[in-house]
Amino acid sequence: MTPASEFDYCIVGGGLQGCLLAHALAWHRPEARVLLVERSDELCGNHTWSFHETDVAESARGWFDPLVAHRWPGYTVKFPASSRRVGIPYATITSDRLRAATLRLAGEGLAGEGPGAARLVVRTNAACEIVSPSLVRLGDASEVCCRMVLDCRGRGGPAGDVGGAGYQTFLGREYAVAGRWPAAEPTVMDVRADQACGFEFLYELPLGPDRVLLEYTRFHEEPTCDEARAASLIAKRLAEAGVGSATLVRTERGCLPMPYASEARHAGISPAGGYAGGWFHAATGYSMPLAVRFSELVARASPDRVAAEVAAAAANDRLRRGFARFLNRLLFCMVRAQDRWRIFERFYRVLPEARIARFYAHRFTLTDAARIVIGRPPAGLAPIRFARSFVSLPRPVPT
Ligand SMILES: Cc1cc2nc3c(=O)[nH]c(=O)nc-3n(C[C@H](O)[C@H](O)[C@H](O)COP(=O)(O)OP(=O)(O)OC[C@H]3O[C@@H](n4cnc5c(N)ncnc54)[C@H](O)[C@@H]3O)c2cc1C
Incomplete structure (x- = not known):
């Protein structure tokens, strides 16, 4: 059992937000002792988290850039009668890379002797209850005392129940292809398929000359993905690309609520980031910009100011959060599918x-x-x- 107060920070939840925060803390507070607790058997799940490079502040680049797996100078969107190349650099972090980098950080911490060595301890298979702002209880009923608990439990956290919402559902398939993939840049939205089933599109990320992720996305009232429809659009794109054989190497699925009800006030026990704290873009479904911002905020704030600064930043963003939800309301409640x-x-x-x-x-x-x-x-x-x-x-x- 960990001795009381061995840790300065206890991060509950080892998904996108929890792992980014661990990296930000290691960078800005190398002396801090950090415990990262994840309930499943490994960190980070199975995702490809993309973002616009302009989402990330310069101040975060030192710790953030090594986590990036793929970068492109721009991307394209395609509609029935038009298309556009957007020259905003686009990039991706994969679960595999973030997990490996986080475990490396923890490994360095265990081996590190001198000043500046990261002090991160990772515990997986450890569902955790937040008892107070400085105490967590693990599944085996052991308790860990720390100076500060940070709630990064995703949809398991206080903001997980989003009220009224539509949904973005996904089926993504990553392929190793025999020939060269015909596009060098992503297509973030290909909306050329018939839209009778509601708003749906194909998302295409060329991960290398012979690697591609094709992801079907549907915006719908129901949190269910039409997998047969997804498979047929993905197969159609593979055939169109003319790359010969394609070997499926990975599948990812998921469903994200797109809330349109007003944001409820959350009486969380401790500062909450990521989905648990409403630090996600309600209208796009992208978490990266706000997860990085939250990580910077927490890691740079003096520990006794973290709760106040997180609350102030959330309040400052209130109108934007409201507008994003309003756009979802517009999309799901006022416009025909x-x-x-x-x-x-x-x-x-x-x-x-x-x-x-x-x-x-x-x-x-x-x-x-x-x-x-x-x-x-x-x-x-x-x-x-x-x-x-x-x-x-x-x-x-x-x-
Ligand atoms: C298919 C799909 C594609 C997506 N693509 C993108 C994208 O391209 N770009 C982007 O920015 N966003 C994307 N998103 C959204 C993004 O994945 C989520 O919004 C993001 O993961 C939220 O981060 P988080 O850390 O808050 O939650 P999560 O990543 O869900 O992490 C929460 C973690 O907490 C753990 N946990 C929960 N309860 C406990 C507990 N009691 N004790 C211990 N651990 C606990 C969970 O097991 C989990 O690992 C996508 C989502 C899906 C489903």
């Missing part, structure tokens, strides 16, 4: 790259927000209906 793609087509048609970058980074301004919804909207998106949607839908009960 088969017309949803038009919102994305318009987004990419009218917005310059700087606004796109700020939107994805969750740093958009009031003018950016206005530009996203006002202009020549698609049929049925009259501003008066926008406004009414704020008041007519039920609000979630605060937890």
Whole structure:
């Protein structure tokens, strides 16, 4: 059993947020003793986490850049009658790479003698209850005392129950292909398939000359993925690419709520990041920008100021969080399923790259927000209906 107060920080949850935070702490507070507790048998799950490079602040580059697995100078979006190349650098962190880097950090910590050696201890297969801001209880009923608990339990955390929401469901398949993959850059949205089933698209990440991830995504009222439909669109793209044989090397699936109810107030016991604390982009489903921001915030704040600074930053972001949810409400409650793609087509048609970058980074301004919804909207998106949607839908009960 770990002796009381052996750790300065106890991170509960070894997914995207928990692992990024461990790296930020090792970089900014190399003297800190950190415990990272994960309930499943390994860290990081099975994901490919992509992001725009402009999501990541310069101050985070030192610890963040070594985690990046793939980078591209830009990407393309394709719609029925148009396409656009967006020249914002795009990148990906894989679960494998983040897990290996985090375990390396822990290994260095165990072996490290001198100042500056990371002091990270990882415990897997350890479901954990947060008892107080400085105490956690593990599944075997042992308790660990630390100076500060950080809740990174994802959807198991206080913000996990999102109230009213639509869903993004995914089926991703990674292939090793016999020939050279015909595209060097990602296609982040290929919306050319018939949209009768609701907004759906294929996402394509060339991970190397003979490696590709093809991921089917559907935005829907229900949290279920139509896997037969996904498989047929993926197979169609493989055939079109003309690369000969393709060997399936990995599959990832998942479902992300896209909340449209107002954010409930969470009375978490300790500061919460990632999905557990509402540090995700409700409208895009990307967690990376806010997970990196949370990691920087916690690692740079003096330990006695962490809770206050996290609360202040969340309050500062309140309008943006509300706007992202409003966009989801617009998408799921006001637009017919088969017309949803038009919102994305318009987004990419009218917005310059700087606004796109700020939107994805969750740093958009009031003018950016206005530009996203006002202009020549698609049929049925009259501003008066926008406004009414704020008041007519039920609000979630605060937890
Ligand atoms: C298929 C798919 C594709 C995605 N693609 C992207 C993308 O390209 N870019 C992007 O930014 N986002 C993407 N997302 C979203 C992103 O994966 C999540 O929003 C992100 O993982 C949230 O990070 P988190 O650390 O809060 O939660 P998670 O990554 O879910 O981690 C939470 C961790 O806490 C652990 N845990 C829970 N309860 C306990 C407990 N009691 N004790 C100990 N451990 C516990 C869980 O086992 C888990 O490992 C995608 C999601 C899916 C499903």
